[in-house]
Amino acid sequence: MLLSRSRTLLSLFLLLVSTALFAADKHYSVTSPDGVSLAVQESGDPDGSPIIFIHGLLGSHLNWEKQWQDPQLQHHRLIAFDLRGHGLSGKPQQEEAYRDGKLWAQDLAAVIAGSHARKPLLVGWSLGGAVITNYLAVYGDSQIGGALYVGGVVELTPQLIPAHAGVYQDMTAEDLKTHLDGERAFLRLCFYQQPDSVMFERLLANAAIASWPMQRAVPSMSIQLEQGLKNVKVPLLFIYGEHDALVQPKASLARALSINPQIRTQVYSQSGHAPFIEKSVRFNRDLEEFADSLPLQHWVK
Template sequence: MGTVTTNDGTSIFYKDWGPRDAQPIVFHHGWPLSADDWDNQMLFFLEQGYRVIAHDRRGHGRSTQSATGHEMDTYAADVAALTDALNLHDAVHIGHSTGGGEAARYVARAKSGRVAKAILVGAVPPIMVKSEANPGGLPIEVFDGFRKSLAANRAQFYIDVASGPFYGYNRPGAETSQGVVDNWWRQGMQGAANAHYLCIKAFSETDFTEDLKQIEVPVLVAHGTDDQIVPYEDSAPLSSKLLKNGRLKTYDGLPHGMLATHPDVVNPDLLAFVKE
């Protein structure tokens, strides 16, 4: 574990496990979480002999609770600072949700040789918010509601998200894992309210269309059809079509947080793509 300091003085916390000469896999977490959300996948790939790295986005987890930089360009620049500091080559970048947007923007701009492949899981690209150009998106009022709930009672809002739509625990017959809910809440509350508030705009209104078009490396786009956070039809199928070398993997009935609820299903598919 360590930190990297960016050009504006922000300290980015990261974990770095495994052999230094092994192929690196870099994980990008969702909103409003931290690198800890990848514990299952990091242990899984570590056992397969990979070097696994995950960072806390600025304002999240153990990174600096900065006043500025809570938008995708800076998030991607922070990742570039981390990969430069660690001198990573031929890395596989795996991003979930907001982290999928961050990964897409970084990979589209990465230096030659830095990236071998990418995986976007339940990811926000191409763009979430509804507009004339994106009629299938979510109305801006949805995200205004997120901001209102966060500002009014962040602690309760995070309980409601984790115990409800994020993992599909609000579906009839769903069996809730209290540990998973508590861990989501713990990670969220560790970060900064201002960063989380501003990140809502970043994940919902950023258009990743050009990023996806520019990516040359193979990309796996994995998404559950019962994703209540990033609806399937307006995300994964559209992203896979924009990519030059994209592949769509659909999980029927799985939720946004399927990496936690169904790792036994998803992890082997991620590994198979990485090994190809």
């Protein structure tokens, strides 16, 4: 009990210190090649090794609250951005602005360049994993230190994506009540262990401001899986929850490993599609260990 209390006090102390040192979060925007404004947020140590967080469908940078608040991660430079069609970023009204995976790859490249992040570790949740894959297919891995997929979408195929036809149909309905009920149902599917009401309501608000054309277009978004994963030399880690209801963990891992057998994998028990929220303590520890395992020269300025 004494040891547990000491650890709790140490964590509180680190949180207070990190808050004092890095309380002033940084907010700015970068512009993608096709003109979409991307909202970027930073926290942590501005001189620390950079980690770029990429949220999933219907999310925003707010998805990473449990990582932003973890005192153990504060010595890293924490960077997040809102994907096109989400959060505070631009929301093109044409579905064509969302179908080509290369456009999403260009967004990530713009954030890397605009933030001046040297060899960042990329962390992509769900759709964010597909964004990383497309980035690797277009730009290769020379500008990054590694990538962590969490609940990552590997391919948008029936073999890897469970059918929730009614939910996805409601999400793109023109009737507002049906649309919002679809958003709520989708968010419930993200979790095996449901979040508290405050977090869920915030995530639902995130979903409500996401672009409708984007939601209609994303199911047909292109993912260059073979080109993205085949020749990657930097470390890759794939983490899934065993009870993921939105992607097939075993099939997704098998497909990714068939292209790149060097991928490291972990499956969390008692977790669904969002292990970084449902099992945040374990995830943050695994993230920290993975970041620290990357070659030191990746962080040298």
